[in-house]
Amino acid sequence: MRQLPWLEPGDALPDPASAWGVADPVPGLLAAGGALDVDTLMQAYGNCVFPWFSEDQPILWWSPDPRMVLQVDEFRLHRSLRKTLARFVETPGCEVRIDHGFEAVIRACSASPRVGQSGTWIVPDMVAAYTDLHRAGHAHSVETWIDGELAGGLYCVSLGRAVFGESMFTRRPDASKIALAALVSLCRHFGVRMIDCQQNTAHLASLGAREMARKRFVAHVAGARQQEGPRWRFEPVYWSELLSARPPSLT
Template identity: 65%
Template sequence: MSRTPTVAPLPWLQPGEAFPPPRLAWDAHAPLPGLLAAGGQLDSATLALAYGQGIFPWFSPGDPILWWSPDPRMVLRTADFRLHRSLRKTLARFRVQPGCEIRFDSAFDAVIRACAGMARAGQNGTWIVPDIVEAYGDLHRAGLAHSVECWMDGQLAGGLYLVNIGQAVFGESMFARRTDASKIALAALVAFARAHALDFIDCQQNTRHLASLGAREMPRDDFLALVHGATGKAPPTWRFDAVYWQQLHASDDAG
């Protein structure tokens, strides 16, 4: 006779209360694997503490704040980024096309709102709720969240936003209004990361698209060791220079 696995009660955090250790997150046998806690508050200080421990918020409209630390964790090692031949050709055109450029942090609020408004297969609505938009806007103004923007013909064509603590980079969400604009932004982020010895980009959840670009799952303990080793280092200056494209060498071509 089978027995339903026992699930530990979910901690409910009070504002300012410390997070439980990530190892206490619900495991693969629980209804929501990776869920660590609920409640608390969504402000810059709490977000910085969360990311420094490998924890992130993710919840739907009408839900309480939910905090996650999944095991395994999807991570893109910047050395493993796959620059497929088709994207290489797209980048070559983008780099010489007048009116096309990469910018950092010139339109953070527009980027996160565009990410919130993107329709995604298999999802109803968005997890980038107004409270998330406000909180990450504050985190951006605190210097810990950044946008990577792909501009074409003077218009914001696509991009992504991320959290950066020390030399740890935590990717959040991407959007594209024109073909491949989000992929161009990601390639720019990888080029910048390589130029500044940023070894990894946290991708949180496993998707086929991320896997095709070189991201892989790793045990949570290994991921937390990466975070611990990176967060105490000096962060880079978030400014893009076209010379960084040289970091994407021909050896990255995955066909």
């Protein structure tokens, strides 16, 4: 069995191509240890690596192959969600905000129960690390607000036009889906081609996400991170990127 690299704070992350494969105990695992400071996280995301670990574990770094991604032009706006969005857009007191309450969003994500999970991977150290990354301008929250209350949302990491989705939460029906639809609309408007979803889940697949070979994903990120990123402010006109499109006939 190959030895998993152990990192000291400040060490460079290994090449993502060296992550454990299907013949190893935990496919996609790249390294352990290191630090969660802004510089390390920037290096990690720039090389298609992300941290994911539980409270009783060291920092674990991952680069799965294949990678789950959502091509924003392939986002499935099912009829029910289209109706929900149309109603949301027209209802006073309903709005999307970006970066209005980042820490509230990540804390809500950390507290949200997940099917098949007894705990959370968004441990306090992760909350602190991504809050620092947000303050540095590289992590963002997309928030669904209803009558002045935070109803749901998501947070993501952005390097140029490379956007990496992290986690979602909801307190009202479809509030997290509204936030994702808003992120897709913003990405389409600014020419962001895809949103990283990291791991394959049935829910993400139902929304149009699909797997991509890590080699292709790494090549995409290498180019996208060099391009000017979106302006992280949501304008209602961005909804036209979704709502003006012809609805699919079989959804």
